[in-house]
Amino acid sequence: MTKTFAHHFPFPVITITNAAEVARFVKFRIRYAEATGYIHNAYFSIVQHFASSSICMELFETFSKRPYKHQIIVKEKVPVLAIALRGNIYVNSPQRQATQQLKAGQCILGFVSAGSYSIQIPRSHTRLLLIACQTEWFKERTRHFPEIQLMQSRPGMRGIRLAGVGSCPLSFSMLRTIIHLLSLHPNAGREKLSSETGQLITSLLEEYNKLCLNKKEHIYARLNKISDYIGKILNEKKPVPSIADIASRFGFSERSLQYHVKQATGLTPSEFISDLKMREALRLLKETGMQVQEAAHLLGYQTVAGFRKEFKKKYRQTPSQYQRKRYSNEQD
Structure with a gap:
């Protein structure tokens, strides 16, 4: 089976099953947004199904004259890489009372739990790249980066659980990789697209690993200062x-x-x-x-x-x- 995105609009549902259809839908959606000024109550029902491909990628680009929201229903927990290529985006989980901001030029990587989410887009022109992975495929790659702790949802925990340090700025090399990836999209075959996207995720995991190491060193330095401070007080x-x-x-x-x-x-x-x-x-x-x-x-x-x-x-x-x-x- 393939991954299915069912888009509910004031007109018939559009089902997207491959990269070429994604590109056609993006163009159609831009024309619709330009004609109406905004998209009202755009609902997305997301169901993840993977067969031969370990990775699925969707590129969303919108033009709007005013802020609007998308409602997303995630049917099952899945590792997701979200990259804001243009515009600031807010992902809100009403039932978990949590909001994650994704600024232009940043990305987040981690597990998104099953549930209902709303994406708030406050500005006129946005580009959002969403990449979903098989859980086992993703876990296999993170084993090579021990500093990254995957914070999966646990009882009593709310919101979108992210890997490592949360949002991460995109380096020049990563931006170059993304541009190359988008140049392949939507004409590349599934294997080529999966391979290139896998390299992007591996590069991102390397970036996360470095950030986690740097953060840990910084935290340890501050804890050493606290230890010295308490020791000084005791000596005095x-x-x-x-x-x-x-x-x-x-x-x-x-x-x-x-x-x-x-x-x-x-x-x-x-x-x-x-x-x-x-x-x-x-x-x-x-x-x-x-x-x-x-x-x-x-x-x-x-x-x-x-x-x-x-x-x-x-x-x-x-x-x-x-x-x-x-x-x-x-x-x-």
């Missing part, structure tokens, strides 16, 4: 700020800080701060001979019992046991 015997204050100081939201600390250390921010406190506690008890009660107070613990409990959880001995053991070793 000042109270540690709240997680919300730390997040705001270093340009994170509280939720984002929790996510990145967990990804980098396997700990929550509270556990991460507690770990830094325990390291400082060990230093104070070892290097200064400070009393347990005083160390607990300096590190911001409300009770000595709470300090003892956390110390024992970390080092499998109480602070007093640690001091006695250390003193005994020095005597020997």
Whole structure:
């Protein structure tokens, strides 16, 4: 079976099954848009069917004198590459209460879940290139790029789930590849088109991988600054700020800080701060001979019992046991 796009207009339904028909429909749609000024309630019912081809590509180009919306119904979850070649486009998922903006010269890549979506086009001339892939075909290629995490829809998660870092600016080499791809469209055979499109997606995955690496390095640098900041506060015997204050100081939201600390250390921010406190506690008890009660107070613990409990959880001995053991070793 082939992939079918059923377009519902105020006139008979048009079914598109191959690239040549897509090109003819685009021209027809442009003429209709120019004649009427806008397309009102254009509904698309999308059903994905793949046989010999792993990739299907559609090019949408519209002219309009005023903003309008397209309604899209996705029948099954599918990996999609969307490229805004001209104009800014907004994809909204009413049932998931989420909106994704796609600016001109940007693209998004990832899984689009089954459901109803509306595409809002605010300006007169837009070009949108949509490429859908077989899920297994797409997953096979992403295995070569370990930095890319495919965020598939899970229970309780809303909106369009994207790969890696979300929207990605198009590099010159990628634009050149797209121009070449469009020059083949619609006269190229299915195998040639699939091969060229596959190369484009591979190039995009490489770009995503680089962005993910750069982003990870940037995040780690900021987390190191947070660690140094907390360590400095502890050395100066000042109270540690709240997680919300730390997040705001270093340009994170509280939720984002929790996510990145967990990804980098396997700990929550509270556990991460507690770990830094325990390291400082060990230093104070070892290097200064400070009393347990005083160390607990300096590190911001409300009770000595709470300090003892956390110390024992970390080092499998109480602070007093640690001091006695250390003193005994020095005597020997």
